[in-house]
Amino acid sequence: MYVKEGELPGIGKKYTVKTENGDTIVVVIHYTGKREIYYFEEDSEEPTAVIELTDEEARTLGTILVGALFQPTSDEEKIGFLMKHLVFEWVKVPENSFLVNKSIKELEIRKKWGVIVVAVIREDNVIVSPSPLFKIEPGDTLIVVGTLENVKKFVKEVEEKKG
Structure with missing residues (x-):
């Protein structure tokens, strides 16, 4: 997996994540707290999905994604x-x-x-x-x-x- 961070002057920060299967996820964090998530399938110029989240929604989703609420059982x-x-x-x-x-x-x-x-x-x-x-x-x-x-x-x- 590859992650790239960039500044968006006057807007906030942009994170680009390239997944193992070749898809790209772009997360834009605005200074206001608003988050935008863009999902691009491999070799696609246009996003397949766009999601806008408030600061609170993004933090809740982040808590879920890092496994704070649920830890899947490892194969071991x-x-x-x-x-x-x-x-x-x-x-x-x-x-x-x-x-x-x-x-x-x-x-x-x-x-x-x-x-x-x-x-x-x-x-x-x-x-x-x-x-x-x-x-x-x-x-x-x-x-x-x-x-x-x-x-x-x-x-x-x-x-x-x-x-």
């Missing part, structure tokens, strides 16, 4: 939250498992154990987000996600319960 914070609360587990399906030749829907995996099958590894293939009608075969590796407690229950049942 989101990932950290998920990593604290969710567990991913690779579950190998034994030959004699109760899962074999049954669909995800038929098994009601999400309803019974509270885990979601997010992918299945079958031989050299990875099936991402398998449909509810996807049938599980012996030797498949299910990648499931859920709380630690629910994942443990699911893994225990797969290891102990035979078909």
